Every structure is written in structure tokens, then in C-alpha cells.
Amino acid sequence: MPEDVKGLPDSLALRLLNSQQVLIAEVQSSKESTFIQLPYFLGKKAESFQVELTYGQTRHLEAFLV
Numbered sequence: 001m002p003e004d005v006k007g008l009p010d011s012l013a014l015r016l017l018n019s020q021q022v023l024i025a026e027v028q029s030s031k032e033s034t035f036i037q038l039p040y041f042l043g044k045k046a047e048s049f050q051v052e053l054t055y056g057q058t059r060h061l062e063a064f065l066v
Helices: none
Strands: 013-018 023-028 048-055 058-065
Touching: none
Parallel strands: none
Antiparallel strands: 013 023, 013 048, 048 058
């Protein structure tokens, strides 16, 4: 990656969790990553899920409802 292009930090993790916080999918960045994304997934009406972003000791959890 060119020096003037900033990428994601190594080992940034993006996780998809169900309503009971069970891991459904996970992706991690590498030194060369400029973006990460979860695989396509489906949900039913009124079904909840969570997306978690972690880097080192920092964790952010966001809840969603279909």
C-alpha cells in the first residue's frame, strides 16, 4: 500500500452476533486492509442482532433490529 494511503490497523475485528451474543461471523483487518465487511446475511422481521468492533482492549457494540 502506498505511504500516502491510510489503511486500517492490523487486527481490527468486526463481528456479527445474534441476540444471545453468539458469534455468527467475523472478519479481521490486516496491514494491507483499507476496508473490512461482514458477509451477506438475512434476518426476519423483529429479529435483533449486534455488530461488534474491537481493536486491542477497545470494544464497541451496536444493537440492531430488523
